[in-house]
Amino acid sequence: MSDESKKAPYIVPIGPNHPALKEPVMFTFEMEGEMVRDVDFAPGQAHRGIEWMGMRRNPVQIVHLTDRICGICGVSHTFAFARAVEQIAGIEVPERADYIRTIIAEFERIQSHLLWAGVAAHELGFDSLLHLTWRVREQSMDVIENLTGNRVNYGIVQVGGVRRDIVPEQHQVIEDCLTTYEGLLGKLLNLFLDDKTITMRCRDCGVLSKKEALELCTVGPTARASGVNVDLRQDYPYAAYGDLDVKAILPDQHLGETHGDVYDRIVVRLLEVGQSCGIIRQCLSEMPPGPVTAEEKLAKLLAVCKKATGEAIGRVEAPRGECFHYVRMDGKEAPHTWKVKASSYSNLMSWIPMLRGEQIADIPIIVASIDPCLSCTDRVAVIRRGEKSILTKEDLHRLSVGKTRRLQR
Amino acid sequence: MKFLPLFPELLRQILREPATNRFPAKYLPRTVTGFLKAVGEGKATIVPPVPTPPNFRGKITYKIDCCIGCGLCAKVCPAHAIELIPGTKQIRIWVGQCIFCSQCTGICPKGGLSMSDEFLLADENRYSENLIVE
Numbered sequence: 001m002s003d004e005s006k007k008a009p010y011i012v013p014i015g016p017n018h019p020a021l022k023e024p025v026m027f028t029f030e031m032e033g034e035m036v037r038d039v040d041f042a043p044g045q046a047h048r049g050i051e052w053m054g055m056r057r058n059p060v061q062i063v064h065l066t067d068r069i070c071g072i073c074g075v076s077h078t079f080a081f082a083r084a085v086e087q088i089a090g091i092e093v094p095e096r097a098d099y100i101r102t103i104i105a106e107f108e109r110i111q112s113h114l115l116w117a118g119v120a121a122h123e124l125g126f127d128s129l130l131h132l133t134w135r136v137r138e139q140s141m142d143v144i145e146n147l148t149g150n151r152v153n154y155g156i157v158q159v160g161g162v163r164r165d166i167v168p169e170q171h172q173v174i175e176d177c178l179t180t181y182e183g184l185l186g187k188l189l190n191l192f193l194d195d196k197t198i199t200m201r202c203r204d205c206g207v208l209s210k211k212e213a214l215e216l217c218t219v220g221p222t223a224r225a226s227g228v229n230v231d232l233r234q235d236y237p238y239a240a241y242g243d244l245d246v247k248a249i250l251p252d253q254h255l256g257e258t259h260g261d262v263y264d265r266i267v268v269r270l271l272e273v274g275q276s277c278g279i280i281r282q283c284l285s286e287m288p289p290g291p292v293t294a295e296e297k298l299a300k301l302l303a304v305c306k307k308a309t310g311e312a313i314g315r316v317e318a319p320r321g322e323c324f325h326y327v328r329m330d331g332k333e334a335p336h337t338w339k340v341k342a343s344s345y346s347n348l349m350s351w352i353p354m355l356r357g358e359q360i361a362d363i364p365i366i367v368a369s370i371d372p373c374l375s376c377t378d379r380v381a382v383i384r385r386g387e388k389s390i391l392t393k394e395d396l397h398r399l400s401v402g403k404t405r406r407l408q409r
Numbered sequence: 410m411k412f413l414p415l416f417p418e419l420l421r422q423i424l425r426e427p428a429t430n431r432f433p434a435k436y437l438p439r440t441v442t443g444f445l446k447a448v449g450e451g452k453a454t455i456v457p458p459v460p461t462p463p464n465f466r467g468k469i470t471y472k473i474d475c476c477i478g479c480g481l482c483a484k485v486c487p488a489h490a491i492e493l494i495p496g497t498k499q500i501r502i503w504v505g506q507c508i509f510c511s512q513c514t515g516i517c518p519k520g521g522l523s524m525s526d527e528f529l530l531a532d533e534n535r536y537s538e539n540l541i542v543e
Contacts, residue, residue, distance in 0.1 A: 061512075132415070
């Protein structure tokens with residue numbers, strides 16, 4: 001065994017496309033036997049140039065583009081973008097529209113978390129649980145379709161409000177769905193948390209300590225599972241959340257202790273399904289009557305947006321964490337700058353401490369445990385003369401300074 | 410800790426009807442086109458799709474008589490699916506490009522655009538007659 005390349009650590013590349021990964025990302029594992037010694041990853045394989053497309057369209061068109069940034073958090077991106085544009089243009093959103101936005105956002109959280117629970121079960125090889133979770137998820141999709149007209153790209157949020165009202169006949173549909181989920185929640189908690197297989201695979205696997213979670217600025221359920229008390233709905237209430245009673249869900253509320261492992265992430269997400277049901281119920285009972293949009297005539301809305309100048313950020317707690325949109329408009333039809341920071345962008349770095357020291361068979365569940373959404377995340381791909389190049393920190397700093405100067409002009 | 414809490418649920422599942430709607434037929438036909446031909450001739454029956462929800466946004470319909478060619482619809486279309494035909498006061502809609510957002514139907518001052526319930530639009534040719542509305 002004199003050959004240097006055959007000595008440990010072995011380099012195992014996984015990706016950019018791999019059956020164990022739901023979306024393209026390139027992993028390089030340094031293995032020592034079965035154990036992951038170190039890991040590096042390269043996202044940027046799913047870049048679609050959405051911001052470029054947005055900077056050639058007016059805000060009324062962009063809200064439909066933002067729907068398509070992510071297939072799961074369809075309303076969060078639109079919501080964040082609309083909030084940014086409303087701040088720039090000084091549009092006051094009617095109270096009823098705020099409540100409807102909240103209801104749709106919470107339904108989205110329910111379906112996203114159930115989808116994730118199914119994927120997590122699938123990654124463990126527990127496919128019967130995947131099919132069960134996805135069957136019960138279908139009811140929330142049906143309600144979303146009833147409320148918005150679409151199952152996935154809802155197209156309900158428009159700058160200044162929402163495009164559809166919730167009529168009294170739909171209250172019963174929503175009520176039925178909430179009752180079903182509240183009845184199911186105990187069963188789902190039992191199926192996921194009392195199962196010996198899931199406990200053995202997930203307990204103390206992929207641990208992210210509270211310190212690491214804070215250092216890496218993780219957001220959403222990933223941070224909460226490590227015991228970090230962050231939730232945009234509680235810390236910086238937007239839409240109707242200020243009137244509602246929302247408290248971040250932490251694993252120690254249910255189990256009495258925080259491990260920060262994959263199991264805790266399951267606990268947080270399943271409990272949030274129940275919390276969302278409560279929020280929707282509260283919204284339905286407190287929803288005030290009134291208009292659902294500040295400006296019904298789209299042509300007038302376009303004129304208002306065209307006159308607007310300034311910059312603003314819109315932040316929304318998406319199912320995966322904080323979703324952040326920066327918009328700058330300078331009196332033209334299209335925004336001057338539009339920057340999207342999806343929640344997975346903040347969470348991806350937590351893969352490295354989670355995966356270090358784990359076994360190769362645990363990689364899929366740990367990778368899936370932060371609910372990564374790479375098509376949301378990928379905003380940059382540098383290709384010059386047909387070759388992908390890597391930017392160093394100094395290059396990025398230079399580009400960043402240059403961009404700030406351009407914006408200040 | 411229970412050992413396999415899902416097991417009773419799985420046993421119950423054996424006796425239940427499948428959750429999915431078996432569209433277009435209960436079992437996969439040998440050829441879908443052959444099956445559809447048989448349906449057309451009345452030799453076979455089709456399992457209907459799930460009914461559409463209220464205010465469904467399907468294939469667009471266009472009333473050419475009341476169009477004034479203002480071009481507002483083309484201005485708000487996020488997918489650039491609407492084209493103003495030069496020299497006339499009419500539009501052409503490329504349904505293959507349409508994202509079914511229904512924004513044009515809201516802005517049309519004459520109410521000439523609306524969304525139908527039709528959604529089975531799959532076609533191998535994006536320029537086929539079925540996918541161009543004018």
